[in-house]
Amino acid sequence: MQTLGFAYAMLPALRRLYPNGDELTSRINLHLEYFNTQPYLASFILGAAVRLEEGRASGRNRDADVRGMKAALMAALGALGDSFFWGALKPFAVAAAVAVFLAGLWWAPLVFLVIYNIWHVGLRVWLLFLGYESGGDAVSLVAAFNFTKLARNLKIMSLSLLGGILGMLPLWRAEFRLPVPVAGPFAIAVGGLAATLGMVLLLRAGGTPAKLMFGLAVVCVVLAFLGAV
């Protein structure tokens, strides 16, 4: 899908740069070669590809290796983008939104969308221009934006927020409040933390979220039939 998407995004620039039908056809075919990277960081490669195509079409840089640039960047940017956007920014936005929701406020989805898209849209636009200006120089990207450091800090913040959410378990909104009338709030919070860490251990031991969901349902049914609920 990214191969087609990339070629489609290049189409307006290619049409403008290559009015000759045969050359345009050949350039479209080149951009229809396999392409896969992190979809947001593809903006950087897109900007760079337009710059190189411009140089090639004007004759300033007839040997511009657009194919080589794309191949060199897509794997590296894929890894960088996956770990930042999917592995750090998204869980952070989710943790913040979950905290808002469990506090009893309905606008949690807006919090998620705003936190995520400020970064996402901002970086997508900025990277398009940076890619164009640098002609695909990955060093300029790494120098301008430290994805690794920011990803690490966002992960830390997410963990802290999740810990905070667990600490507030007795005060979660009504639908999620546990029916343990005899235990005090501290005991409920510590019990929730212990149960969560137990599930982390099970996940590390090879369990999957789907298996654990099923197991949790079985436990709940057994508890209900024992009269504990």
Next chain:
Amino acid sequence: MAIFDTKTLTDIILVALAGGIIGLDRTAAGQFMFSQPIVAGPLTGWMLGDATTGLIIGIVLELIWVMDIPVGTFVPADSTILAVWATAVAVLGSAGREPLPVIGFSLLLTVALIPATMRADGFIRKWNSRLAAAAEPTPGEHAGRRLSRAHLSGIAVFFLKSFVLYLVLLPLGLIAAHLFSGLPMRFQGSMSLFVKLLPLLGIASVVRRLSIRTADGFLLIGFVTAATIGLALRAGFLLVMLVAATATWVGVKYREGRS
């Protein structure tokens, strides 16, 4: 009462259409995260007249599946379909009854849907990968026409995949919800407890992928801060979160300054 009256059938078609459009945001177009359960769930619920049910389902599924990342060729569970489907089943299947047990039951049923959504997604991606060859212009042809057509048909195929899945799976879900209402009250009560415990599993799924340690230090700092300020001093929920996040940020900066 009939399960499939005219209104329910209309709602099923509406959900399939809306779900198909929301699903495009997942990989085919935009990726502005409208397709994430935390947004798709409440949107579906709002459309059917119960945004809160959608929000509860969306939050739970978001936590559980947020770290199921599409890295490389791995095709993750389609959490958009799970959220839209579970919300529609819970809202249409609860029919004026206490919603929490039906919410729990529909969330449990999503476990059975995961392999189907993954297989459908894998199949569509394979199908779409062939479109690049179909997009290559031939000499003499208007350049770009085939490419535009192939690109748009790729997006349409993604829409159709979700649309058809909803049309097939939603009636099955509603039949299951109808059968569920006839089960003993204890079983229904167990599903309410299930909903209350699922966020803990969601948090565990995220912690497991964010940290290599089970009892991560930052998780514990957040916990202790919240328990101290929130439970002992009775500070407001969001204030506690803000203090926990600020304390962690200061700690991170201090550590950076020392290293």
